[in-house]
Amino acid sequence: MIRLHFGSISHCFIALDQPSSALVYFLKPSDAGYQAESLNGAIADGQRISVKAIKETKLGGLALLCRIT
Template sequence: MSSPVVVYEDDASYCSQHRNESSRIVSVLNLALGTSEEDVRAAFCEFGRIQHCFVPLSAPTTAIVVFSTVTEAIASMRSMDGAIADEKQICVRRKAVVARGGLALLLRIS
């Protein structure tokens, strides 16, 4: 079996169709230890369809949420930023996506 042809060889042209999609991803900071993916999904599902949600093992007080649309992500950020969850004030921010990074791959498979 032969290797696939490499279509893009430089950062300027690599997956440029996904560059503006970073606003579909929000990061949720300052969560209480023990907050699960299910907890985050339950809190953010009212804003729209969540395609992916995870709490990294390396940063258990943060979560990454990928919404279906930019509008849903912005609505969640506006409503939930500064909200109190488990006696902690959470911070919700849009997450930037670096070309060829892990989040760019996540957007391509969404």
């Protein structure tokens, strides 16, 4: 499956000590929720990925984001 549009992404953070993890910040919570649901369990570069949506209340005021591990 090739996905051409993921939604509007504000920014992305990849920790240097955990290169297999990323935080992706979407402008719209609905985009984050949709991507988390549709990409969880997908295969990327031959590896199965786990994608979870995290609400802003758990992140100290940040917009809904998607954590990919």
